[in-house]
Amino acid sequence: MALVGRARTRHGGALRADLPPLVRAIAPSPSLLGLPLLVSGLAGLVIGVNGEESFLARISLPVTLLGLALFLGGREVFRHTWVAIAYLAFMVPLPWTTLEVLTFKSRLLDASVSAEALRWLRVPVHQDGFMLQLPQMTLEVADVCSSIPILAALLSLGVAYASVTRRPIAMKVFLVVATIPLAVLSNIVRITTTAAGVHYIGAWTLGTVYHQFNGTVTFLLTFVSLLLLDSLLVWSARSRAS
Structure with missing residues (x-):
């Protein structure tokens, strides 16, 4: 029993050593508030696997981890870890049907706005759906050319950038939301x-x-564009303060 207890202590110490110093300094205070999240995440995994719904099965991972953080660590641990855990949701691709609809609409939008911009640049162009017909050749705004395939990566970039910058919370939210139109643009x-x-x-x-x-x-x-927008917001805030 002593050997088992020592092994558990060493294993637990190793786990705590892997945590960030700020989280490691917090005394765990388990909370039952995390139980619904934990159960929901595990239920989503079971339903997703058995129902062959890959999106539900994949998204259950961050939900389960959020529940574990709150259930085992308590509110203080959860407060310092929920952003990092929730960030894992960006690794989960959208359901194919949703992705297909969004890509279709994005291709039309990209082609329409690009055609208008080309006319402004005095490029003779005729838009036919996804096609941009130039005098020399016809270009297609294909699926890989739309804004959707890279949008998740860019949105995760916006969240990461906002998280590491020392900005007011309102400015951080604005930067994250602005990532979407900036990516499309x-x-x-x-x-x-x-x-x-x-x-x-x-x-x-x-x-x-x-x-x-x-x-x-x-x-x-x-x-x-995100860096320029951030610089503009900081400059504007300083100008108002002075």
Whole structure:
């Protein structure tokens, strides 16, 4: 029994050593408030696996972990860990039917706005659904070219950026919410500039890194836009304060 007790103590000490210092310093205070979350997460896993609903089975992981943090650690531990645990939800892809509908609408939006922007740039273009018909060739806003495939990654970027910056809570929420329109706008800018490049420079621009690595380009454009927006908000807040 002594050996077992010592092993448990050493194992528990190792687990606590892996925790962040701030959480490690908090004395656990188990709370029954976490039990509904824990049960819901486990039930979601069972239903998702048996019902072959992958989204429900996957999303049950962060729900279960949130329940465990509150049930075993208490409110104080939960307060310091819920953001990191909830962040795991970004690794769960949306259900296929939902993703398909959103992608369809996104392709139409991206094509429509890009066509208007191209006309403003004096590029003769005719939009036919997802197609952008230029004098030289016809370009398609395909599924991979829409804003949706990379939106989850960009939204997670916005949450991570807002979490590590020392900003008022209202500003953090604004930055996270602003990530969505910034991502859509960045993708439209990429599509528009690609089509304009085809018209003014040549079709060979479709083989460049700018077009081939569309996700990376959109990601970088959104990140730069997020930095600029954050700087603008900070400057505006300081101007009002002075």
